[in-house]
Structures are given as C-alpha cells and as structure tokens.
Amino acid sequence: MSGEGNEPQAIRKLQPGKLVIASHNAGKVREIAALLEGRGLDVISAGDLDLPEPEETGTTFVMNAELKARAAADLSGLPALADDSGLCVDALGGDPGIFSARWGGENKDFNHAMGLVEDKLAAQPDAPRDAHFVCALALAWPDGHVEWFEGRVDGTLVWPPRGTKGHGYDPVFLPIGYDITFGEMDEPAKNEISHRGDAFRQMVAAVF
Numbered sequence: 001m002s003g004e005g006n007e008p009q010a011i012r013k014l015q016p017g018k019l020v021i022a023s024h025n026a027g028k029v030r031e032i033a034a035l036l037e038g039r040g041l042d043v044i045s046a047g048d049l050d051l052p053e054p055e056e057t058g059t060t061f062v063m064n065a066e067l068k069a070r071a072a073a074d075l076s077g078l079p080a081l082a083d084d085s086g087l088c089v090d091a092l093g094g095d096p097g098i099f100s101a102r103w104g105g106e107n108k109d110f111n112h113a114m115g116l117v118e119d120k121l122a123a124q125p126d127a128p129r130d131a132h133f134v135c136a137l138a139l140a141w142p143d144g145h146v147e148w149f150e151g152r153v154d155g156t157l158v159w160p161p162r163g164t165k166g167h168g169y170d171p172v173f174l175p176i177g178y179d180i181t182f183g184e185m186d187e188p189a190k191n192e193i194s195h196r197g198d199a200f201r202q203m204v205a206a207v208f
C-alpha cells in the first residue's frame, strides 16, 4: 500500500479553515492566536468547544502535545494544534520540565511554582541558574495524521520575579542577551525569541 511501510511520510499542508487550539491555558492560547494571525485560519479554543482537559500521561513534551492534539481532533472532527511546554532548570536535572503546570498545584498558582524552584535552587547556592523553555507543538488531523515541531529558548533564572506581562514562569526567566524578563517583555517581542515562536516558525515553514 502506498504511503505505508518505510517510506518517508510527506508533511501535510494545513488548509485554510477551522483550527482548534487544544489548550486550556489562556496565556498560551493568546500567544498562539497571535502567532497564527493572517493565515486564513478560523481559530477556536478547546475552551470555546467545552473540550475536556486530557490527562497528560506522556513522558516527553512531544508525547503530551500529541495526546492533547489527537484528543481534540477526535472530539471536534477538526484539525487541532496542541502545545506542551515547560521550564527546564539545569541544576534541578531538567525539572520541572513536563511537570511545569503541575508544580502550580490545583490552583495553577505560579507564584507558588516559582517559589518551589527558588527553594530547590537555594540548596545549591553555587550552581548556575541556567534554564531553558521547551515548546512541543503537535498538529493532528481527525484521520490520525500528526506533525510535530519542537522549539527552545535559553536563559537564566532571577529572583525576585519581575513583570506582569507574561504568564506562568515568565517573571523569573531572563533570556540570553536581554536584561528584561519574559514577564517584562511585550508579547510580540517575546514571540520573536521564545520557545513557542521557535516551534511556530518551524511549523509555518513546513505546513503553510
């Protein structure tokens, strides 16, 4: 059968029309909608469609992005784009990583989550504060086809948290080459250098 077996799979183009943003995180949905602007897509969020939040049982960012995108595509019958992302701190062996949202607890309290990172780093006062954000994007179609892209941005962590423009861990993340945190940066400037912007540029080059 053609297209199966060991043949490389062609990248599938995304046609103009409806696209579900398979995320329940308002900050991410806002950034994703801005990154997709002007591409002829009618963007609907998982929240607008009342889609349930799937349990993130994967062990990698890509696995979790794929399971969220597939769940939304299956339930909506539309192509769906999911983002699984997180902050990886070198001195903490890559934590919180795929558990970044879960460190915010049931109330999704990122002051608490940033405090947890600070407390754990306090035990290693001489360790470098290097960290990076990762963003895996998965684009899934209702017939099961899926495409993946992964982006990254490197930086260092600073305390106290600075700025109120971003979301999640943005106030403690100082990207390399900048003297303001993601929390102090306007959204278009953040999108230009962020893990999410990086993954999006790869996706745009491939599927449009």
Ligand SMILES: O=P(O)(O)OP(=O)(O)OP(=O)(O)OC[C@H]1O[C@@H](n2cnc3c(O)ncnc32)[C@H](O)[C@@H]1O
Residues within 6 Å of the ligand: 022, 023, 024, 025, 028, 053, 056, 068, 083, 084, 085, 086, 087, 100, 101, 104, 110, 133, 166, 167, 168, 169, 170, 182, 194, 196
């Ligand atoms: O799964 P969905 O519904 O998309 O929403 P979520 O918030 O649970 O998203 P993730 O599972 O991907 O967890 C990612 C967490 O990592 C953090 N994060 C990801 N991208 C970030 C960014 O650009 N700035 C700050 N924090 C970010 C933020 O705390 C997120 O809650």
Ligand SMILES: [Mg+2]
Residues within 6 Å of the ligand: 056, 101
């Ligand atoms: Mg999540």
